[in-house]
Amino acid sequence: MNQLDATKSGFLVCIGVCIFILTFIYLRNTFSKESSEQKSFPDTSECGFYPDELCSALFMGKSAAPQIGHFCQQIIHQPEMSDCIQTSCNCSTVIKSLHFITRPLSEEEGNFSLAYIITIHKELEMFVKLLRAIYLPQNVYCIHIDEKSPQDYKTSVQSLVNCFENIFISSKRENVVYAGFSRLQADINCMKDLVNVKTQWNYVINLCGQDYPIKTNKEIIQYIKSKWNNKNITPGVVQPPHMKHRTHLSYKEYVHSGTSYVYPTKNLKDDPPHNLTIYFGTAYYVLTRKFVEFTLTDVRAKDLLEWSKDTYSPDEHYWVTLNRLNGHYIRDICVYGLGDLQWIIESPHLFANKFEPKTYPLVMDCLERRYRLKVLQQAEVPLEPHWYFQENNHFNMKLNV
Structure with a gap:
C-alpha cells in the first residue's frame, strides 16, 4: 500500500469514527429528552389518567406519538369491574364511586322523561360506561x-x-341470536314492562x-322537541331487491352449546298480513309512548310480529314498516362504526356504535x-363533587357491590 492509499484509508476511518460519535450523542440526547418528557406527565387530568395533550390531539384529528400511546395504555389500564363485584358495599358508595x-340537571330535562331499552350480553365495563353516560333519575x-x-x-x-x-x-329474557327474531322479541319484552312503570x-x-351517546340528554330532548315532536325516528326505505330473501324465505334460529346462528330453510313465506x-x-329507533302502546295492542302490529318470527333480522323491517x-318517517339517526374522535364529536347523530374499550381504551376513555x-357544563343546578371523573385514585372505576 502506498502512502497516498494509507492516507485515504486513515481519513475514511476518521470520518467513520466521527459519524459514529455524533450519532451516539444525538440518540442519547433524544432518548433522554423523551424519557424526561414521559416522566413529567401528570398522573391525572380533565381527560383521564394520561396527558391531557394526548386527548386534545386526538380530538383535533392528530395522531399521537407511539411512545405516548404506549405510556397511556399502561396508565389507564384498570382492573375489571367484575373483580370487586362480590365485595360488600352500600349503594350510596357504589353510585358515588361510579360517578x-x-x-x-335542568328544569326542561326534569319535565321530559326518556325511557331506554339496553340489550347486553358481555363487557360489564362498557355497559357501565354507557349506563352512567345516559343515566338521570x-x-x-x-x-x-341475554x-x-x-x-x-348476570349477577354483576x-x-x-x-x-x-x-x-x-326485563321480566322475560331471550336467548338472543344475532339476526334472529329473539333480538326483536327482547325489545318487545322491555316495552311491555315499560308501559307499566310509574314514570310517564x-x-x-x-x-x-356497545353504543355510546354523542349528544347530551338535554341535546337529545331539544332535538326531539324542535324537529320531531310526537313523531318517531325510524330510518328506512322500501325493501331493496337484494334484501327480499330475508322475508321471502323462512328462517330458523339455532342455539346449542354456546353456538347460535340463523339459517334459511327451503320453505317460502306467505305474503305479509294486511297487504303491508x-x-x-x-334496528335502532326513537319511538313515542303512543306508538309503543300501538305496537303492543294493534292487530296489524301483532300480526306483523307473528309473521316476522321466521324472517331474517326482523328488527330491521318491523319498526320502520x-x-x-x-x-x-325520518332518515336521521344512528351511525355505525368506531370512527375517530374528531369525526364522532362533529357528527350530527345522537349515538354511535360500536365501541370496544378493551381494544381501544384510549378512544373510549377520552370520549x-x-x-x-x-x-x-350544560347543567343548570349546583354540581356534586362525585359527578366529576377526576379522582386521585387511579382505580376509582371498581364496582364495589
Missing part, C-alpha cells in the same frame, strides 16, 4: 340480559341495577351494550371524559 348523576331504563350470558355477568349487572329505583331487568316517559330509545308493504332500515302506518364535562 352517577343523581339529580335532574327522571328517566327509566329496562335492561335485557339468557346465554354467564351467571356471574343485577347487583348494580339493585341500587336504582328507575333501572330494572315521553320517548323510548333502544341501544346495545315491507320497509327495510335500521309499522311506522309507515302512522305516516311518520367519556369529554362527554361528562360537556354534560356538567
Whole structure:
C-alpha cells in the first residue's frame, strides 16, 4: 500500500469514527429528552389518567406519538369491574364511586322523561360506561340480559341495577341470536314492562351494550322537541331487491352449546298480513309512548310480529314498516362504526356504535371524559363533587357491590 492509499484509508476511518460519535450523542440526547418528557406527565387530568395533550390531539384529528400511546395504555389500564363485584358495599358508595348523576340537571330535562331499552350480553365495563353516560333519575331504563350470558355477568349487572329505583331487568329474557327474531322479541319484552312503570316517559330509545351517546340528554330532548315532536325516528326505505330473501324465505334460529346462528330453510313465506308493504332500515329507533302502546295492542302490529318470527333480522323491517302506518318517517339517526374522535364529536347523530374499550381504551376513555364535562357544563343546578371523573385514585372505576 502506498502512502497516498494509507492516507485515504486513515481519513475514511476518521470520518467513520466521527459519524459514529455524533450519532451516539444525538440518540442519547433524544432518548433522554423523551424519557424526561414521559416522566413529567401528570398522573391525572380533565381527560383521564394520561396527558391531557394526548386527548386534545386526538380530538383535533392528530395522531399521537407511539411512545405516548404506549405510556397511556399502561396508565389507564384498570382492573375489571367484575373483580370487586362480590365485595360488600352500600349503594350510596357504589353510585358515588361510579360517578352517577343523581339529580335532574335542568328544569326542561326534569319535565321530559326518556325511557331506554339496553340489550347486553358481555363487557360489564362498557355497559357501565354507557349506563352512567345516559343515566338521570327522571328517566327509566329496562335492561335485557341475554339468557346465554354467564351467571356471574348476570349477577354483576343485577347487583348494580339493585341500587336504582328507575333501572330494572326485563321480566322475560331471550336467548338472543344475532339476526334472529329473539333480538326483536327482547325489545318487545322491555316495552311491555315499560308501559307499566310509574314514570310517564315521553320517548323510548333502544341501544346495545356497545353504543355510546354523542349528544347530551338535554341535546337529545331539544332535538326531539324542535324537529320531531310526537313523531318517531325510524330510518328506512322500501325493501331493496337484494334484501327480499330475508322475508321471502323462512328462517330458523339455532342455539346449542354456546353456538347460535340463523339459517334459511327451503320453505317460502306467505305474503305479509294486511297487504303491508315491507320497509327495510335500521334496528335502532326513537319511538313515542303512543306508538309503543300501538305496537303492543294493534292487530296489524301483532300480526306483523307473528309473521316476522321466521324472517331474517326482523328488527330491521318491523319498526320502520309499522311506522309507515302512522305516516311518520325520518332518515336521521344512528351511525355505525368506531370512527375517530374528531369525526364522532362533529357528527350530527345522537349515538354511535360500536365501541370496544378493551381494544381501544384510549378512544373510549377520552370520549367519556369529554362527554361528562360537556354534560356538567350544560347543567343548570349546583354540581356534586362525585359527578366529576377526576379522582386521585387511579382505580376509582371498581364496582364495589
